[in-house]
Amino acid sequence: MAAAHPEVKTPAALAAQPPDYRTAVEKIVISHAINELYGAQVFDEVAVAFAPTPYWKWLTCRVAMEEYGHHVRFFRLGREIGIAEAKMLPQSAAKRPLSIFERPLRSWEEFCIIKLVADLAEIIQVEDLLKCSYLPLRAAAKATLPEEKFHAAFGEQSVKELIATPEGKAKAQAALDAIFPSMPAFFGAADSKNNELYRRFGIKFRTNREMRDDYLARVKKVVVKLDLTLPAA
Numbered sequence: 001m002a003a004a005h006p007e008v009k010t011p012a013a014l015a016a017q018p019p020d021y022r023t024a025v026e027k028i029v030i031s032h033a034i035n036e037l038y039g040a041q042v043f044d045e046v047a048v049a050f051a052p053t054p055y056w057k058w059l060t061c062r063v064a065m066e067e068y069g070h071h072v073r074f075f076r077l078g079r080e081i082g083i084a085e086a087k088m089l090p091q092s093a094a095k096r097p098l099s100i101f102e103r104p105l106r107s108w109e110e111f112c113i114i115k116l117v118a119d120l121a122e123i124i125q126v127e128d129l130l131k132c133s134y135l136p137l138r139a140a141a142k143a144t145l146p147e148e149k150f151h152a153a154f155g156e157q158s159v160k161e162l163i164a165t166p167e168g169k170a171k172a173q174a175a176l177d178a179i180f181p182s183m184p185a186f187f188g189a190a191d192s193k194n195n196e197l198y199r200r201f202g203i204k205f206r207t208n209r210e211m212r213d214d215y216l217a218r219v220k221k222v223v224v225k226l227d228l229t230l231p232a233a
């Protein structure tokens, strides 16, 4: 195994790193800032209106607040290291959104399923940054992880409530069938050049394939526990 990359502790220390290292950190920060904002805008904020009771509206508001908060956290991190603000805002980003964000949210059941399966994918992405050689990014991941775990637990609890009736269970399964197939693509190409760079610099540690396999095993476990059927990816 290659020696661990030395820790880079501050934005000033980052500025002194080779361009490849800086670009790698920037790419990760941009992707988190954009994806968190897309998610908050197209799913979490919209879901407040779909939530069926005051209790679920309250919890959905908390989830939406935290998802916007994740954007703000990564956006600030990016600004500190000189990334142009426009690059971290979806409206002006050159990059197309991930396909999962192009599909409008249609129901409460879809939102519950998204929290169940998409936030687990986010947990796996964030976990891989917990030993990141750029320490401010490591700290952002550490602050984000417990909130993503809360979102996944929200997903599990809300789906548990849905499946208590046969009609609810059928709707939850239909939502899972509609949403899950686009999830594995979230982990990127198996032969990603970016991922290779991230690992070389100790920014991330697992290959896209390793993370995807871990995801598929974990998502299967939780879906089976809820007595639903995971559709083909």
Ligand SMILES: [Fe+2]
Pocket: 036, 066, 067, 070, 122, 148
């Ligand atoms: Fe998030």
Ligand SMILES: [Fe+2]
Pocket: 067, 119, 122, 147, 148, 151
């Ligand atoms: Fe989340």
